[in-house]
Amino acid sequence: MIEIKELYKSFGDKPVLSGINVTIGDGDIYGLVGISGAGKSTLLRCINGLETFEQGTLRVNGTDISRLRGAELRKFRSGIGMIFQQFSLLERKTVYENIMFPMKCYNYKKAEADARVHELLRLVELSDKIHSRPNQLSGGQKQRVAIARALAMNPKILLCDEATSALDPNITNSILALLKKINQELGITIVIVTHQMEVVKEVCTDMALLSKGELKVSGSVQDIFLGRSEVLDELLGLPGTGQPEDKVVFEIVQRPGQNDLLSRFATATGIRFEVVWGGLDRYAESIAGAFTLAVDKDDFPKAQTFLEDTSTEWRRV
Numbered sequence: 055m056i057e058i059k060e061l062y063k064s065f066g067d068k069p070v071l072s073g074i075n076v077t078i079g080d081g082d083i084y085g086l087v088g089i090s091g092a093g094k095s096t097l098l099r100c101i102n103g104l105e106t107f108e109q110g111t112l113r114v115n116g117t118d119i120s121r122l123r124g125a126e127l128r129k130f131r132s133g134i135g136m137i138f139q140q141f142s143l144l145e146r147k148t149v150y151e152n153i154m155f156p157m158k159c160y161n162y163k164k165a166e167a168d169a170r171v172h173e174l175l176r177l178v179e180l181s182d183k184i185h186s187r188p189n190q191l192s193g194g195q196k197q198r199v200a201i202a203r204a205l206a207m208n209p210k211i212l213l214c215d216e217a218t219s220a221l222d223p224n225i226t227n228s229i230l231a232l233l234k235k236i237n238q239e240l241g242i243t244i245v246i247v248t249h250q251m252e253v254v255k256e257v258c259t260d261m262a263l264l265s266k267g268e269l270k271v272s273g274s275v276q277d278i279f280l281g282r283s284e285v286l287d288e289l290l291g292l293p294g295t296g297q298p299e300d301k302v303v304f305e306i307v308q309r310p311g312q313n314d315l316l317s318r319f320a321t322a323t324g325i326r327f328e329v330v331w332g333g334l335d336r337y338a339e340s341i342a343g344a345f346t347l348a349v350d351k352d353d354f355p356k357a358q359t360f361l362e363d364t365s366t367e368w369r370r371v
């Protein structure tokens with residue numbers, strides 16, 4: 055488990071993280087989301103001790119990492135893998151040598167390390183590229199090599215810093231599928247820093263939304279997207295709905311299992327309505343969404359009766 059409490063960090067006299075409280079459970083795929091400069095990467099780097107912080111506590115599986123020094127810190131870091139947007143592979147080395155590299159640094163026995171490289175290449179489905187160099191690989195293949203290298207030391211946690219931001223959508227999906235497989239089959243906790251909302255919806259179960267170094271919301275991905283908030287709207291770049299005087303604007307939420315909410319609403323109420331914004335999305339394994347509707351003021355009581363009779367989640371906008 056990763057437990058961050060009241061964390062405060064500054065660069066010089068500029069605060070970049072303040073009062074951060076986040077708990078990430080074992081086996082979670084957790085998203086850290088926010089616009090550029092929100093402090094996501096800095097928080098991620100605090101988790102593996104690459105950055106220090108001035109106040110608060112950060113425990114990884116019970117270990118208070120601010121107390122670690124020297125060999126202890128090195129050992130701790132070997133239990134956390136990390137991948138980056140720009141892959142950070144050693145360009146002059148082959149795929150084999152890149153994946154071997156961390157094990158060489160930690161003096162693994164040659165035969166053991168060799169077997170591990172082959173095993174990891176099978177996991178990331180790149181066995182045929184073992185002798186290639188990074189410049190002979192596509193972006194997606196480079197990220198697979200980086201993932202194999204990050205897993206070389208059998209980490210319990212994998213940190214991903216904008217790992218799919220440089221990839222096109224199809225390749226992004228294949229990397230996300232690989233991350234899910236790693237999470238499910240190896241039980242590795244994954245923390246994903248991204249500004250790509252579709253990435254969060256596709257793989258993360260929980261998330262925290264950061265803005266200007268502060269944590270604005272945290273919780274289940276579905277609840278945060280369906281609950282919406284000003285910070286999320288800002289992040290999604292959504293326009294305000296406006297409030298025409300003769301209309302009532304409200305949002306309804308279609309949770310998984312509540313199929314065809316809009317058509318049931320239309321049939322049952324017979325009201326003419328306008329969909330101002332909204333749609334359905336896939337959240338990991340389920341489909342859900344929210345719709346912002348505008349109806350004539352006179353029709354609103356009928357709409358409200360339907361929403362209450364069907365226990366539909368709704369709110370005035």
Ligand SMILES: Nc1ncnc2c1ncn2[C@@H]1O[C@H](COP(=O)(O)OP(=O)(O)OP(=O)(O)O)[C@@H](O)[C@H]1O
Nearest residue numbers: 065070088089090091092093094095096097247249
């Ligand atoms: N080493 C550093 N020295 C000084 N300031 C830094 C350093 N690293 C980051 N910052 C500043 O800290 C703030 C947070 O940066 P950080 O990279 O954590 O944000 P981010 O949310 O990950 O943004 P992005 O998505 O653009 O990477 C920014 O204002 C950045 O300029």
